[in-house]
Amino acid sequence: MLSKKIHAALEGSSAIRAMFVEGKELAAKVGAENVFDFSLGNPATPAPGRLNQAIRDLLDEENPLTLHGYMSNSGYEDVREAIASNLNSRFGTDFTWKNIVMTVGAAGGLNIIFKTILDPGDEVIVFAPFFGEYKNYAANFDASVVAVKPDYETFQPDLAEFEKAFTQKTKAVLINTPNNPTGVIYSDATMKEIARILKSKEEFYHKEIYLVSDEPYRELVYDNAKENFLTKYYDNTIVGYSFSKSLSLPGERIGYVVVPNEAAEAEDLLAGIEVANRTLGFVNAPSLMQKAVAACIDETTNLEFYDKNRKDLYEGLVKLGFTCIKPQGAFYLWVKSPVENEAEFVAEAKKFNLILVKGSAFGCGGYVRLAYCIPNEKIKRSLDAFAELAKVYHLFGQTL
Amino acid sequence: MLSKKIHAALEGSSAIRAMFVEGKELAAKVGAENVFDFSLGNPATPAPGRLNQAIRDLLDEENPLTLHGYMSNSGYEDVREAIASNLNSRFGTDFTWKNIVMTVGAAGGLNIIFKTILDPGDEVIVFAPFFGEYKNYAANFDASVVAVKPDYETFQPDLAEFEKAFTQKTKAVLINTPNNPTGVIYSDATMKEIARILKSKEEFYHKEIYLVSDEPYRELVYDNAKENFLTKYYDNTIVGYSFSKSLSLPGERIGYVVVPNEAAEAEDLLAGIEVANRTLGFVNAPSLMQKAVAACIDETTNLEFYDKNRKDLYEGLVKLGFTCIKPQGAFYLWVKSPVENEAEFVAEAKKFNLILVKGSAFGCGGYVRLAYCIPNEKIKRSLDAFAELAKVYHLFGQTL
Numbered sequence: 001m002l003s004k005k006i007h008a009a010l011e012g013s014s015a016i017r018a019m020f021v022e023g024k025e026l027a028a029k030v031g032a033e034n035v036f037d038f039s040l041g042n043p044a045t046p047a048p049g050r051l052n053q054a055i056r057d058l059l060d061e062e063n064p065l066t067l068h069g070y071m072s073n074s075g076y077e078d079v080r081e082a083i084a085s086n087l088n089s090r091f092g093t094d095f096t097w098k099n100i101v102m103t104v105g106a107a108g109g110l111n112i113i114f115k116t117i118l119d120p121g122d123e124v125i126v127f128a129p130f131f132g133e134y135k136n137y138a139a140n141f142d143a144s145v146v147a148v149k150p151d152y153e154t155f156q157p158d159l160a161e162f163e164k165a166f167t168q169k170t171k172a173v174l175i176n177t178p179n180n181p182t183g184v185i186y187s188d189a190t191m192k193e194i195a196r197i198l199k200s201k202e203e204f205y206h207k208e209i210y211l212v213s214d215e216p217y218r219e220l221v222y223d224n225a226k227e228n229f230l231t232k233y234y235d236n237t238i239v240g241y242s243f244s245k246s247l248s249l250p251g252e253r254i255g256y257v258v259v260p261n262e263a264a265e266a267e268d269l270l271a272g273i274e275v276a277n278r279t280l281g282f283v284n285a286p287s288l289m290q291k292a293v294a295a296c297i298d299e300t301t302n303l304e305f306y307d308k309n310r311k312d313l314y315e316g317l318v319k320l321g322f323t324c325i326k327p328q329g330a331f332y333l334w335v336k337s338p339v340e341n342e343a344e345f346v347a348e349a350k351k352f353n354l355i356l357v358k359g360s361a362f363g364c365g366g367y368v369r370l371a372y373c374i375p376n377e378k379i380k381r382s383l384d385a386f387a388e389l390a391k392v393y394h395l396f397g398q399t400l
Numbered sequence: 401m402l403s404k405k406i407h408a409a410l411e412g413s414s415a416i417r418a419m420f421v422e423g424k425e426l427a428a429k430v431g432a433e434n435v436f437d438f439s440l441g442n443p444a445t446p447a448p449g450r451l452n453q454a455i456r457d458l459l460d461e462e463n464p465l466t467l468h469g470y471m472s473n474s475g476y477e478d479v480r481e482a483i484a485s486n487l488n489s490r491f492g493t494d495f496t497w498k499n500i501v502m503t504v505g506a507a508g509g510l511n512i513i514f515k516t517i518l519d520p521g522d523e524v525i526v527f528a529p530f531f532g533e534y535k536n537y538a539a540n541f542d543a544s545v546v547a548v549k550p551d552y553e554t555f556q557p558d559l560a561e562f563e564k565a566f567t568q569k570t571k572a573v574l575i576n577t578p579n580n581p582t583g584v585i586y587s588d589a590t591m592k593e594i595a596r597i598l599k600s601k602e603e604f605y606h607k608e609i610y611l612v613s614d615e616p617y618r619e620l621v622y623d624n625a626k627e628n629f630l631t632k633y634y635d636n637t638i639v640g641y642s643f644s645k646s647l648s649l650p651g652e653r654i655g656y657v658v659v660p661n662e663a664a665e666a667e668d669l670l671a672g673i674e675v676a677n678r679t680l681g682f683v684n685a686p687s688l689m690q691k692a693v694a695a696c697i698d699e700t701t702n703l704e705f706y707d708k709n710r711k712d713l714y715e716g717l718v719k720l721g722f723t724c725i726k727p728q729g730a731f732y733l734w735v736k737s738p739v740e741n742e743a744e745f746v747a748e749a750k751k752f753n754l755i756l757v758k759g760s761a762f763g764c765g766g767y768v769r770l771a772y773c774i775p776n777e778k779i780k781r782s783l784d785a786f787a788e789l790a791k792v793y794h795l796f797g798q799t800l
Contacts, residue, residue: 001608001665003519003541006672009679017473017678046464055459055688064446068649073417104504104653104682111681119403136679141403208401249468251687253504265401272406278417279409279536281511282504286686287651288455 015361054295075102102285106242129364183327321395415761454695475502502685506642529764578729721795
């Protein structure tokens with residue numbers, strides 16, 4: 001009765017959402033305060049106060065027919081201009097409102113980009129580990145993802161493998177830095193090499209191959225790392241952005257797509273993305289929230305909150321003997337499973353009320369992801385539970 | 401460079417949006433006050449004041465992490481419960497929150513319904529004239545629409561033709577009443593006969609065939625017509641609803657889907673729709689707006705505003721000699737073109753600053769659609785322009 005695709009999607013449904021549900025069930029049994037739920041990337045620090053004030057001001061000052069009404073499928077021009085100006089001042093670009101399309105979050109953005117450029121049978125190269133939904137997004141357009149393994153020391157992409165992953169069917173390379181699930185930021189050297197390989201493959205195959213940059217964690221960087229914006233490395237770059245993390249608005253579904261003028265036939269791409277936004281059923285990004293984020297475009301989230309969690313969790317786990325990749329951005333910690341099958345490790349951890357997500361959900365078994373967007377006091381208390389878990393695997397404490 | 405599907409969509413892009421752009425261009429030349437733009441179904445009466453107050457209250461009282469945060473992909477349970485209760489009290493149904501999925505407008509709702517039930521090659525029967533986007537929504541899932549012609553006297557569906565339109569590939573019948581573009585409400589007799597034919601076809605083909613009811617105009621009914629909610633006629637009914645028209649919120653993208661328990665394997669359908677909401681990239685309906693519409697669930701739009709426009713325009717045009725279908729709901733007037741090719745009529749009308757949309761955009765040539773959601777004073781002034789247009793075609797005035 002259900003379509004074949006939805007049947008398949010139900011069978012292999014989101015491991016992240018499944019662990020979130022397991023965490024909720026556990027909370028009902030032992031009390032929410034006793035469950036350490038590292039499953040979901042749901043921001044834990046509230047939206048800046050200025051955001052709510054901006055909404056109040058809009059309600060007071062704007063004509064409700066404009067504030068809640070239809071606009072161009074690509075969004076309000078003044079909102080798009082505000083975003084273009086903000087990007088220009090931060091990254092030295094020269095966008096106008098015409099380069100920006102407002103979207104229903106980054107998930108909506110990636111889907112309208114894919115609808116615009118992917119034909120059935122096309123391939124999208126992704127770097128493992130990667131956000132599992134990318135597979136579903138490509139499958140929406142009968143395309144598939146081709147995963148490239150990481151360098152297991154640094155979790156930068158393995159660029160020799162990347163070079164081998166291209167075929168005649170490669171239409172795009174999808175990149176996500178700061179990375180979900182590893183927290184790694186791709187280095188300048190990595191990005192330059194990715195761009196060089198892309199250019200050589202475009203020449204070899206005599207066609208455009210797009211770099212699609214999924215940037216929801218752009219502003220979540222630590223240790224004075226530079227915020228990066230990827231259009232500068234490679235002309236045929238399309239950016240998908242979301243305010244979900246930077247302004248703690250994941251439920252509001254608000255983001256944007258950027259197509260630089262340097263992209264081949266940029267105007268056609270923008271026209272296609274606008275039509276895809278309409279015909280996929282998004283129609284336009286939510287109107288009030290478009291104007292609210294434009295009013296708060298230079299606000300930032302409480303980075304110190306996540307940074308403290310990051311340090312406490314990373315240092316705590318390393319001291320207990322766990323092997324962790326030190327996160328440079330986003331709010332995820334990537335931990336090596338002490339046993340080869342990390343599903344066993346996830347199950348064992350649950351006995352100590354620790355809710356983790358298995359790495360195979362991100363195309364990279366043998367590891368687990370911890371989303372450390374929970375209250376800091378819980379991070380601290382969780383370390384006692386991790387200490388018990390470490391004993392199960394006879395881990396030896398380390399000094400940093 | 402663009403995908404084949406998007407290329408095709410760009411070529412045959414929305415005739416409604418195209419006329420909207422022509423209207424804007426004309427306004428730039430002759431002044432907005434002199435253009436009578438009947439192109440777009442953009443509500444012209446503001447959202448009820450209580451809606452903005454509800455948003456202010458939510459900002460004051462709710463935890464921002466909840467108000468702007470992730471929830472279940474199907475929406476907040478309390479919001480879904482409020483909608484279920486409201487439907488139950490109005491229509492004698494017995495829904496709970498589990499029957500309701502919050503969506504990014506009705507367009508988002510129809511797309512996740514289609515993704516859940518349609519396989520490539522499937523057919524969806526629609527009744528001409530119909531909203532042109534239905535074709536794009538079916539094409540998103542490699543399905544197609546099969547149009548059934550109307551009874552040209554009443555613009556009720558031609559049910560003898562309907563009965564002949566079924567094939568082994570028919571998976572759904574899509575219905576829209578009050579209708580865009582005719583303003584006609586399908587009669588109780590029509591609905592009963594549609595249900596009888598559907599049941600007999602389900603038996604004949606030994607499979608479920610869904611009635612998908614697109615109900616954005618449910619509350620926009622005149623002359624004391626009864627608001628209709630279509631789940632009562634046929635068990636395998638799925639409803640898509642939008643608050644765009646009833647609360648004048650088209651830019652906010654907020655609506656819901658209803659799957660009644662009577663539908664075959666309702667739980668599987670709901671699970672599929674939830675997954676489709678996530679994987680198509682909607683993720684969830686905008687969070688703040690979910691809670692805002694729940695707080696205003698018994699509010700209604702300013703029906704008198706549209707009703708006055710309806711009467712003034714219908715009576716004015718009939719008096720000038722135009723042949724019009726008297727609208728019973730929605731905010732559209734369906735007018736017979738005085739010449740066979742209605743594109744010529746649309747072009748002629750534009751000379752008098754009248755912006756109409758050709759019926760062929762709705763799969764029904766020889767007619768034009770007028771969206772009468774514009775200020776009443778403009779309706780009145782437009783009648784002078786229509787009087788000039790009537791002279792071109794030597795129309796004779798009629799008395800009502």
